[in-house]
Amino acid sequence: MAISPKTATDRGGKTLFDHTIVTVERAASELRRGRPVLAWDQQRAVVVQSAELLQEDWIDGLRSLADGEPVVGLTYNRANILHVLPRSGDVALVLLPEIMAGDSQARVIQSMADPDDDLMRPLLGPFHVAPTGAEPMHEAGLKLCKLARLLPAALFSASFDVPDAPGWAAARGLLSVAAKDIMSYDQSDAAALRQITAAKVPLAGAEQTTMVAFRPDDGGTEHFALLIGDPNRHDPVLTRIHSECFTGDLLGSLKCDCGEQLNGAIRHMQDQGGGVLLYLAQEGRGIGLINKLRAYQLQDQGFDTVDANERLGFQSDERIFGPAAQMLKIMGFDKVRLLTNNPLKVEGLEACGVTVTERVKHAFPSNAHNDHYLKTKKKRSGHLLP
Ligand SMILES: Nc1nc2c(ncn2[C@@H]2O[C@H](COP(=O)(O)OP(=O)(O)OP(=O)(O)O)[C@@H](O)[C@H]2O)c(=O)[nH]1
Numbered sequence: 001m002a003i004s005p006k007t008a009t010d011r012g013g014k015t016l017f018d019h020t021i022v023t024v025e026r027a028a029s030e031l032r033r034g035r036p037v038l039a040w041d042q043q044r045a046v047v048v049q050s051a052e053l054l055q056e057d058w059i060d061g062l063r064s065l066a067d068g069e070p071v072v073g074l075t076y077n078r079a080n081i082l083h084v085l086p087r088s089g090d091v092a093l094v095l096l097p098e099i100m101a102g103d104s105q106a107r108v109i110q111s112m113a114d115p116d117d118d119l120m121r122p123l124l125g126p127f128h129v130a131p132t133g134a135e136p137m138h139e140a141g142l143k144l145c146k147l148a149r150l151l152p153a154a155l156f157s158a159s160f161d162v163p164d165a166p167g168w169a170a171a172r173g174l175l176s177v178a179a180k181d182i183m184s185y186d187q188s189d190a191a192a193l194r195q196i197t198a199a200k201v202p203l204a205g206a207e208q209t210t211m212v213a214f215r216p217d218d219g220g221t222e223h224f225a226l227l228i229g230d231p232n233r234h235d236p237v238l239t240r241i242h243s244e245c246f247t248g249d250l251l252g253s254l255k256c257d258c259g260e261q262l263n264g265a266i267r268h269m270q271d272q273g274g275g276v277l278l279y280l281a282q283e284g285r286g287i288g289l290i291n292k293l294r295a296y297q298l299q300d301q302g303f304d305t306v307d308a309n310e311r312l313g314f315q316s317d318e319r320i321f322g323p324a325a326q327m328l329k330i331m332g333f334d335k336v337r338l339l340t341n342n343p344l345k346v347e348g349l350e351a352c353g354v355t356v357t358e359r360v361k362h363a364f365p366s367n368a369h370n371d372h373y374l375k376t377k378k379k380r381s382g383h384l385l386p
């Protein structure tokens, strides 16, 4: 169905022809399909391709699109593991490595991205950093990989001057996206959240519960809130920001404390006469379920939860709190008593304009499987745990 200009400008005063979020979402989906996209900044551009999904013929494909050799882009954390460092900033551009007879270049590039192979290929390298430093499009390219829930590593064409990047891309059947739109995506996606619907969902132990659904106008990430009881809007509301954990929340995994924290928060709110549970679609501290399972695989090899994330090329925590703050504001809450052991959640929420009047501790006894995880949270991530 075509969208008439009237409909397009009708939704909360925003225009659907402001393509920012739509374009970033589409570009992320292209990467997930193993397709390249063009990232541009001012008059410069690079073609970006996810490293983990790379196929051999695309290396020549990138050579044919831009003069010069492609380079592999890695975050500081991943580059550090491979003993290369960025020339500046957080992105290392690495020359295509020599390959041994019988190996494929795409396979070696995948191994540079994916630590699953670190033990199988301990002699990978040495790697050499490219003579030119990263440009804004490279940083944006890696951010786009993260938004696509892929490993943050990419094959980039040589960068080049281009007066009309969208036109250049369209002529070659590629999607183009501005680096600045990728970098501001998190804020725009959160700011565009709208309440879509709300319905009663009686929970065992909290029968007066309403589930409220939020979605950005332009098709980005959906988040949910549970209103337990009917908390009043004038006093600070008992609140839990809970990041999605499929394994802990749904499957009852003993590897983390999420399931207990989720059910414990609902019980606590019921006992206290009401509260708000914000259920954020930020699985695995924002890296996605597949990457969390990769992190678990590394933990099976002996790395702790922080080192595992970093070995994958991520920060130890990739979450953002804009969506949580936005949902609270839309529902009419501006002051909270936050159920958490994590000081970063308090800071994150306050930075987004919500007052945290009190941190309410939210700890549960450990078990044989999550004891080390909880100790790591206390020791390395500053969690206020007993
Ligand atoms: N990357 C990664 N994510 C994990 C791991 N274990 C649990 N998670 C994720 O961590 C998040 C836990 O979120 P929360 O319980 O809301 O937050 P928290 O930082 O532990 O802080 P609290 O409010 O004190 O519970 C969920 O998204 C889980 O999926 C892990 O080993 N690696």
Ligand SMILES: [Zn+2]
Residues within 6 Å of the ligand: 245, 247, 248, 249, 256, 257, 258, 259
């Ligand atoms: Zn969990």
